[in-house]
Amino acid sequence: MLQLKFDDNFQNIVPIFQDYWKSIDDIPPKIKDYITNHSASRPLYDRTDKKYYCSQCLRELSGCQCINCQREYQLKKSFKVFQIQDLDSLEVTYRVFDVIDQEAVLYYIVDELTFDHPLASYKYRTNKMKLSRAYHVQKDGLLELYSHKFYSFKSYDEALWKDFDENGDFSLIDISEIFGLSFSSYDFLYVDNLDDLQDVSVYRYSRIWEMKDKWRDDAFVPLSAVTYNPICRPEFEYLVKMKLYQLAEQCETIKWGDRGSFEKIFGVSKKYYNFMVEHDINASELSALQQCPTDDYELLSFVTDCLNTVIQVDHSVDFKKLKKYFDEQHLRPDHFVDYQDYLNCCQQLGIDLKDKNVLYPEDFITSHDQLTLEVMINDNAEINQKISELSKLLSLNVYENDKFIIFPADGIASLIDESSQQSNCVRTYCDRISQNDCQIYFMRHKTAVDKSLVTVEVRAGRVVQARTRFNKDIDAEMKTFLEQWEKVMFPIIKISE
Template sequence: MQLKYDNDFKNIIDDLNIITDIENIPFKILDYLNSINNELVINDINTNKLYCPICFKKLNKNICLHCNKLFKYYKIEKYKMNLNVSNIKECRHRINYYIFDTKEDYLVLYIINNTIGFDNPNSFMLKKFNKYSIEKIYQVKKDGLFDINLNKYIYFNEYKKIIDYFQSDSETEYDFDDDIFNTFETFREKSFLYLENLEDLKKYDFYKYSYIWTLKDYFKTGLVNLKLLTYLPIYIKEFEYLVKMKLYNLAIDADSITYKGNFNDTFGIDKKYYKFMQKIDISLLELYSLRLYPTTNKKILDFVCDYNGPLSFLKDYADILKIKEYMDNQKLDYNYLYEYADYISASKELNMDLKDKNILFPKNLIESHNKLIKELEISKDPEIDERIKKLSIKLEKNKYIDDKYIIFPANSIDSLIDESSQMANCVKTYCKPYSENKCQIYFMRYKDNVNKSLVTIEVKNKKIVQAKMKYNEEITEEIRKIISEWEKRIII
């Protein structure tokens, strides 16, 4: 065996008893790997129907009527193999298993990869097969992980520096160690932890106070990754606090919570919400949303979570429930909350009285929004509309028409604002750069419905930089083909 040293070349660690070959994994562990593997169902990505991975027949709820197998965890995302059933032979599914090896005087953590395929080379029939391999082996220590294969230390405090940097919105460039970041952040999805010996972690000083073993039930269905198994319980003291509070979803983001001596200051929310937080096992985004709008109504909290961005701005002007009701009355999708936020922000810039209910909640939001945005643009730059008109006449040279579609340049502020509100996108903020020919804006529409928005296209240096459908959704394959052909013919 090759001699291995720690980083400072002080300790020889070659006496670790490490399994390097998957063949030598104990049967007990292999049984566990297979037991998890047998719980996985096939979820067809085309139909969202569940299939038995043994018989390839559709499941009846969670039972296969052919082999009588019952799938206990069929509703849980990490037990689903999202595959294209019509092309099952080509499909591969990968999961990871984390296994602690709790030796007397040291601790080793294995990550084992399991690749599942369906075209078994040893069988004429369609049949599931498994391939196991050892992905990573770490020695876990109080200040970091030692990667046995790379013979390299990964220190918790260096990872912490990277996280602090990203949370600080510092302007200065920071040359972070990508390796350390990836070590903790990869293998997020579809990972399982061997739970039989989790309580043995108590015997290591650095795990003693983590209470990580109380997350046993959580690990069966929830996220498992290296960060959650090592960095958080060993290095972040808030982890123990959150686990003891039974706020498990916050414990997995323990490095985003700072303990400040009491409940209210730590969570930024009154302690009377604690029961509710526990009941829904609140996540970090839900906590941020609860701060925005304290409530014990999960449906309202979900709404605040989904539109956290515009609502964190709008809440200073009106009650969130009133805003929701207003959008309902306007018969607008909640995605239009972004336009509403733009409207309020423009009203503010134009010194309008937002205490006036008719201004705060205009009769027709889209109409008022468009009018105001135009006013604001012109107030900043009176020549802007004229420049856009002139530019658009030149850009007519790039116009495209076929039997079904038409692509043409935006020809006024009005056209940009109208596109923006039809599509609920931000193209209206391009008025100024467009008028100065710093970018070009085109609309792709159906030829026989030329006033209705379909695709907004941004072009720079004769190349398409953005092409999006309503709510910034991706374009269809047919449209992609047409506009990439059109792109080759852009002449100015």
């Protein structure tokens, strides 16, 4: 029943849905049983020791059945946790629709699993359900029935393509979190009554009930997929009809082409349609397919992984050849960001990218490192020059004994070489050195002067830091050497401008 009421500000009269579940006792037993059984059907998987455990008595599972309590499990449907010994509780959210008088309410029922039994000497699972939210689904938004807060579809729509850096409208961030993200580590949708939504006017043409099988065991169905998309996005129905379920679920995140032909809408030729259905491709796979049309799913997955690591793609990339090359070089798709970086460096240095040996160098990592170094020196020619000039002065402090020698860094290349472990901060580091705000010396074995041993930072004629590789402290012999050196060092201090 709908009842008319004033809203919180006493400004508008709004219909308030009355017959909603207000406490756990209102939840139909069928749903409660479903939740209890569903939570109990999943074993725990400990990401730390990579083992499965009975979620009832927390004993390690050797097979699909617990030898202690006889429960049987399907191992691939598990709750993933860390450090099972320290596990106290786990929250699993179930979203459940209820249809009354042709109105839909979507409930969030949290099943709180607690792994500690006060009466048992060992850990044992108990569970407690609580109702956390109830959204009355309306044509222009969701009214949360416990707090009376209204979340309009229009503001979610605005939030979708907003650049949050530019304006600090935090209410839009809130709304995209409500619709788009899931805060619980597990968030299931109860699908057995989705057919009832056929009677609800806002869902009438949505075909949302056809998503049943897709969502049955899906642990992360966003709120937008079950409300905003089927209600506000005409693409949703179209995609469900086409059996492209993942695209339907994520349809608000895709910039659709003009209506009309298949190719205009999806940005790929219609001949890929069966392939798209067969693999039920998602939004990132669709953009990968647009970038690299193929019916080889392994290749598509590779392209998808590559594209997920970069913001912009060099359009000349031949992904088929690149995959072969990455396989040969034992590179992972996340190296694609380095590959793009490498291509940019080539371009910057005017190297011919049509040359196969340039595109696919024999040893990628080495070529990449060499080239990025070259570009960095090019870009920072002035800084490099200053460091090099300064090093001539600092050479007054070259010092040695029988075993060790110490000398100043003479340019960007030597610094990158030395600190290859921390190369990401080299740029700012170089800047400070070129200003003589600090000085870097390399202490090395006289028998291996090219091999990095201790990096020494000097300020105002004093050693302020001396670290070996992997940032370990130096040993006593090295320390004695540095103390002797410090005594005879010329303090080459920055002269203020």
